[in-house]
Amino acid sequence: MIKWDPFSFDGTLLVNLFFLAISLVNVIFLRLTTKPRKPSSFPKISVLIPARNEAHRIRPCLESLLSQDYPNYEVIVLNDNSTDDTEAILKEFSGKPNFRFINGKPLPPDWKGKPYASQQLFEAATGEILFFTDADTVHHPQTLSFLLGAMQHWGVDFLSGFALHETHSIGEKLILPAVYMATVLYLPLPLVLWTRWPFFSFAIGQILFMKRGVLEKINGFELVKNHVVEDLALAYTVKRHGFHTLFLDAKNFIRCRMYESFEHGFYGIARVIYAAIGKNFLLFLGLLIGIISAILLPAFFGIRYGFYPASELSKAWLCIGVFLTAWGIFLLDRRQSWLSIVGYPFVFFNLLLAALYSLVKTGLGKGILWKERLVK
Known part of the structure; x- marks a missing residue:
């Protein structure tokens, strides 16, 4: 017994x-955010990509971003001291309109790698809107229009969201869904939008879309320079400084394969x-x-x-x-x-x-x- x-x-x-x-x-909330909304204006958007040893997957990312239907944007990639063929691939795109890349500086001892790469991209950007994304993402031609339309419709200064996360192997299928832990166990996403309490903050580095003034007010990535999870730290910092934030569903516009094996x-x-x-x-x-x-x-x-x-x-x-x-x-x-x-x-x-x-x-x-x- x-x-x-x-x-x-x-x-x-x-x-x-x-x-x-x-x-x-x-x-329910994520489905409310998936509807495409036409932007009411078209400010310049800087698409910013930190890339470290991404030679095996950055090409589809750049091809998709350079095929956007948005009329006013630039794509800047920072080659973050890569030791593979990332720089050689970036040079292949050098003649494309709206595209340029820069080589990153050596990492200072008091910075983590991705925040420092993002800071350099912020300093190089000329857009009124900044879109930080990862080199493993692939974008629908209307990605920029979708994100800007959502920002204007919901009246926010900073947004992030879920991409469509692809899993190919059995090992990936039994580890990647752990990234949804917070949104199943404890975090109601409507409160990211509807409250000013920084506790209800959420972001994923594949999609960090914000007004330039947000980073200018918080001195760029300085406040999160030593954070391993800089995306969450940035969302918390942005909200703590009084900005309005949103976490949406972008699976119809952005996809990525975060991890390529169980290991x-x-x-x-x-x-x-x-x-x-x-x-x-x-x-x-x-x-x-x-x-x-x-x-x-x-x-x-x-x-x-x-x-x-x-x-x-x-x-x-x-x-x-x-x-x-x-x-x-x-x-x-x-x-x-x-x-x-x-x-x-x-x-x-x-x-x-x-x-x-x-x-x-x-x-x-x-x-x-x-x-x-x-x-x-």
């Missing part, structure tokens, strides 16, 4: 119902997760306990004991059903694989391992090597 007296799934069920509510709210995804998530929660050990511990108790333990009990007709086991299966619904609703909206949905115990177990690795290597140890730089 199964005994599970020390722990009741009643509280876990309430937590999973909360996850379901968050998922529903966020899916790549594991280390990519591990390098940022401890920093993403502010290096707060108590918050980190709470995150681990929450994942284990609300997500992994019900799944373990359900899988281990099957449909045993015990009251707590029945509640465990109810928890599984509620969370699977929450997870499935959100991932289907993100056009993710069914394997990522039904395999959610593996996704969160991998996230748990990445979080522990992040704590050991970036919180207490020597850091994680990423693009030939040590991330501490």
